[in-house]
Amino acid sequence: MKNYLVTFAFSLFAMTVFSQAGHIMQGVGSVNMSMGGAATGQPLDISGALQWNPAAISVFDENQLKLDIGFFFSSPELNSTVPEFDNNGQPTGNFFSGSTADDRGVSPLPAIAYVWTYPESKHTFGLSAFGISGFGVTFPESSSNPINMPQSMGGFGRVESDYSLLQVGLTWAYEVSDQFSIGVEPTFNYASLKLIPNPTANPTGAGYPSADKATALGFGAQFGVFYNSPSGFKAGASYKTKQSFSDFSLDNTYLDNTTATNDFKINYPAIYSVGLGYSLGNVDLALDYRMVDYENAEGFAEKGWTNTFSVAGFGWENINIISAGIQYKGINKLPLRLGYTYSSNPINSDLAFFSVPATAVIKNAFQFGFSFEASDKISLDAVYHYGSSGGSTSGPLLNPQFIPNFPPYGAIPGSEVSYDMTTSMIMVGASYTFGK
Template sequence: MKNLFATLCAFLMTTVIFGQAGHIMQGVGSVNMSMGGAATAQPLDISGALHWNPATISAFDDNILKVDLGLFFSSPELSSTVPEFDGNGQPTGNFFSGTTEDDRGISPMPALAYVWSKPESKHTFGVSAFGISGFGVTFPENMSNPINMPQANGGFGRIESDYMLLQVGFAWAYEISDQFSIGLQPTFNYAALELMPNPTANPNQAGYPSTDKASALGFGGQIGVFYDSDSGFKAGVSYKTTQNFGDFELDNTYLDGSTSTNKFNMDYPAILSFGLGYSLGTIDLAVDYRMVDYENTDGFSTTGWTQTASVAGFGWENINIISAGIQYKGISKFPIRLGYTYSSNPINSDVAFFNIPATAIIKNAFQVGFTYEASERFAIDALFHYGTSGDATSGPVLNPQFIQNYPPYGAIPGSEVSYDMTTAMVGIGVSWKLNK
């Protein structure tokens, strides 16, 4: 069992995860995703319980292993419009516009969880390894789209980003009474980042550099409370602290072959979750509300240009997330689930330009899933997800050379950059009860 867990953890570290709510995945695993991510007060599987409220693992009396794999598809589009100027630098009244489609392809999304307990014990323990956050785009160089023109022509050229965050948690839950449980979970994180071009570095005469992939380690924790009335009603509260990371140390290579290094710090935001659940007969209901604190998170709290024309940070606002799901168990050995997730947009139009590498903002997400209970000890889960960003995120094209005339960020008059996307995912999971 230990060798299997270590092998799956290594596989997790090689994948790229894409955020849905901000840069945060809305759920973990096929069951939790199919409930819209709602699990703070409705622990239907151990993955959702470990991720959103460690106190809820007290609901499980067996030793359970859960393994999930999703295949994620996205279709971002990046559009831009800039005014044309004559040889004297005066606007001609004409505009140049274009659109570039992402060509990244499919990304795998694995998740691994294990919980163990004894029916007579008040203690329950769990361990998990989840890809909980990320973003990534690949917009090829494109002479028909101003933003993707080569840097020598005033664009950024090929725009590519890869960011992923793997979180390993060790959870403990204690049943204070038959109705109340508390849970604690220290968390340890590994993140990797690669950017082309790298806007956090100082540009030279050739433009902005590209980076090799850099990594950083972080740590944090989570605490939760769970109430189960034993009459169907359930409630839960959970708080995940800011995950504090060391700096990414980025090795840069410019278009002229010169090199440099710079550091960039990007933490994972604190998340406060409230949940309600209700179970009656063949129906399980769940709804969660979350507040994600980007405004006090390094890498997201600051924005704008530095004095050397690098980008200080993403400049995201706090977001609100509502997750809701229903499970119907009226068909023998075949529970069916429907889920929905709403997320507000953290990106203000003024700073849309700074966030081109992180376009995965999904406003509305819809999920459907089911489980086939093959035996008392073994079950197979399946999921389909579809998400849309709703209205496109848009704002002016920014240039640090324009700051003096168009503060605070140097918006080019008459310009616009915008991006929107849809996402789809199919997933499958298996769970084993390992008790002898």
């Protein structure tokens, strides 16, 4: 009755893991996260400055080390509906629907940063190692959801994935004047990827294969300018180039135990940021705008199927991100912070199939954080984050064999796949100031 499900089930869930590969963390470290990620024009800590505007580290005139660790949890839920067919391939008029919840659990999110300068020097230097992107999906086998049904019944069964991206930056900032600074940051990246199954490989009669973990190296840069007026008004702008990676070389094993290798490239998209800040007395305000250029990043710019039924790319559109935060320092040794982040959706409904469950899409995120200034040298930080997709992303299931009758991607009549999700995270950190 569901004989055709095998054709698209492998593709669907193999692509679900990639829905998070382009996820841009809205902030780095406890302080920056608690400000909604806004730091381009308001550098409250070294991690936020190093991540969003290398020129902004010029405001720190003492050597400082910052360490953070976050514990991130996402809860996507996948829903699918497919029409039922009889043994002759004709629709019966009935539909089969179900849902599956992710059960991966908690993922760690590390960050380390160091800034140093010299007395009376116009130069400031920084070193950072940030986990800027990472995900994992585990959808268990289920007889109540057509996509997660056992393979013997035409579904896929259990789906697993693991992706992480570590970025190391070497930063230099120069004070052109007392109020204006410039900054440059070469970036070096290490990424790992595991896919079960792997839709970027050519399918055989046994379907799409599973891929072992593969790694890739990448590089890029970030450039920034920062203005800090005596009146408390601040402004900044930065451009983080596309992070160009080598190909992932994926070792594949098909269900019939045959093996093969394929290469696939995923680049991290370029990011344009502008920000404003204002500080007066016990209050610091921050507002950032970012544009993420998915449409010119390999792996995201391409869309649809190849002529061998592998996936060409995900067809994501550029997104806009707004980050805002406020810090109140009126309580002795206990600064309090509130942050909000808005992000648009990169997924066109016609292509939603390729990004299910698209856990990268968090429309609204809310943060509350604080610091405890234990001494002149030591500060302890914490933040709680909660995010929501703000509703479901949905579209038809796609099958390349249906393209002749339903171009351009082969939408299956009467089918639908949708997801929604929430995220939560607790992050703690500490900073130590060494002095000039």
